[in-house]
Every structure is written in C-alpha cells, then in structure tokens.
Amino acid sequence: MAGTTQELKDITIAFDVMGSDHGPEEVVRGAAQLSIEAPHIHALLVGDRELIDAALADTKHRAEQISVQHAPDFVGMDEKPGEALARKKNASVAVAAQLVADGEAQALVSAGNTGAGVLACARHFKLIPGVRRAALAAVYPTRGTRGEKQDPFSLILDVGATVEATAEDLVAFAVMGSAYARIISRNERPKVALLSNGVEPQKGPPRVVDAHAKLSSMEGIHFVGNVEGVEIPKGTVDVIVTDGFVGNVCLKMLEGVHETVMDLARYAYKEKLRWRAGLAMLSSGIQRIKDITDWEQYGGAPILGFDRIFIKAHGRSKARAITNAGKVAAKAVAHQLGTTIQEGLAK
Structure with a gap:
C-alpha cells in the first residue's frame, strides 16, 4: 500500500453537526460515541455551539477528544x-x-445536504492530479463475501x-474506487468493472468502449471488463x-429493494395464517436482507477525487451511523487514500 500509515492519534475529523x-443531537451523540470507542480520534464538531453543548451535556463522552467550532447557519435539505x-457564508458545512x-x-x-457538501469541498479542496471531476461513490449491499473481501x-x-x-473520467473513477476498496474493505485485489449493456468490449456508448480499452492496458488495477445491471x-x-x-x-433502485421486501412481508403477515408460517421459515433470510442493506453499518459514502477526505453520511443517520462514518474517514486518512489514488493514476 502506498505511503506510510498515519497514526490514529494524529487524526482529527470535522463533523458537520447541522442539517441532517x-x-x-444524533451527530453529536455519534461523535461522542466515537470518542469512547476510538479515543485516539479527535472530533471537531462544527455547528451551533449552544445546541452542541446542550447535546454533549446529556451524552457520555471523552471531553479531551472533542472540540467545538461555532457555525451559526446551515444548509437545509430542501435548499x-x-x-x-452564497447567502450563508458561515454555514456549518462550509466552515x-x-x-x-x-x-x-x-x-x-x-x-x-449532499449538493452543499460537494460544492463546499469543491470550493475549499483541490482535485488530485489526474482527476478532472470528483465522484460520489455509494456503498451497496451484495449477496455475500468473496475471496479477500471482508x-x-x-x-x-x-x-x-x-x-x-468522459472515458478519462471513467478511468479515474475506476482507479479511485479500486483504491477505496483496498483500504476500506481490506480487499487487496478488488475486481473492477464498467457498467454496460453487454459484456463484450465493444458494447456500450463510445466513452465506455474507450474506457474499456484504456483500463485493459493499465497496471495496478484488476479490471475484469464489462458487467450488466443484473x-x-x-x-x-x-x-x-x-x-x-x-x-x-x-442506487435509487437498490435502496428500494429492502423496503419493497419488507412491505411485502408485512402485507403477507396480515393476510393468511399459512403465509405467516412461511414468513417464519424465511425469517433468517429476511433478517439477512435487513443486515446487508443496513447503511448504518458502513456510515456513509465517500466523495472521491479531492485531496481531502469527505464522507457523506445518509441524511437519516443516527448516532451509530455517524460513529461508523467517523471510523471510515479516519481509516481513509490513516492509509493515505489520496496518495494511493494519485499513485494509481500515475501508472
């Protein structure tokens, strides 16, 4: 892995406390729990100081691992x-x-607000050399583990x-995604593929075909070709x-899978006794679906391409998700994700 792993005691994570x-309260609780579970990570809470102090007063935490930066404004989800x-120069995410x-x-x-977060980063961070556009990545559930994947x-x-x-953007996305999977998922050789309407190299629009050719000749990335949506x-x-x-x-389709399954299960449970018996038999499988679609486990999604780390947690995140998002962010910093991406692009 590129670079030297940074000591966790040197890492500070800034939490945008407002706007979820x-x-x-939930963001503060998550950061407070992080201070207990990972005492070598410092949490810098950015938002309304009065609200933050009130939430901290009701939450167990390590005071020496938490500091506060006052930011009176925030960007709402519907803004x-x-x-x-432009109107709120001291919005918490910008600060x-x-x-x-x-x-x-x-x-x-x-x-x-996701758009506000990306825009704030674009204004204050720099793009990694070789990256033309940053990418919002999403972690999504699969049927299980594979190979070195943990x-x-x-x-x-x-x-x-x-x-x-463009084709160049897709190549950069592939390098960035591969680096993130190696560091966060502890997968030393992640399989990378382009999404297309066929597995053949010539399938897809010109940019996908061109990206396929470029990735096929690149070293340091395990490119396996095209995959279809299925x-x-x-x-x-x-x-x-x-x-x-x-x-x-x-992404929106994947997010609806669990909700649809659970709605069908609730409907079936109300209808007939024998359906209830069937659901009881399937309960472990339904629980498995719930487990792997539980986005609180992985905290959030990375914005890749900037020289600084930004983890976008789900708007509905509660304390556990915030804690895990902080851990993911610290892990990305400790293993120098930006340096790994830059070295991958240089190849």
Missing part, C-alpha cells in the same frame, strides 16, 4: 446548494470544509456528481464504474 434529518452557500482545507482536521463527515458491500461510482463522464446485487465485482446519471438510477 434528525438535527444536531439549493449554490444559493444557500467545516474550510477547517479541513486549513489543516485543522484531516477529513469531513456530513449528514446534511464485508458484504461493494462500491458503485459515480452516483450523481458527474452526470456526463450483476450489481450479486456482488460479482467489487467496484462498478459508470456515469452519475446511470449510477444514481441504480
């Missing part, structure tokens, strides 16, 4: 990111991004940051590369 669906950040850019913290975690999740990118990606939930590969439009459609 559950308000600042337009550009307009909101947090600036603190990371200034070296006061090494990574940013936010459960707030978790049931895979990665798809981009899922919304770059709607129209392979996504099977976990055939570890990293799936596509543009932001297609990726976002796939």
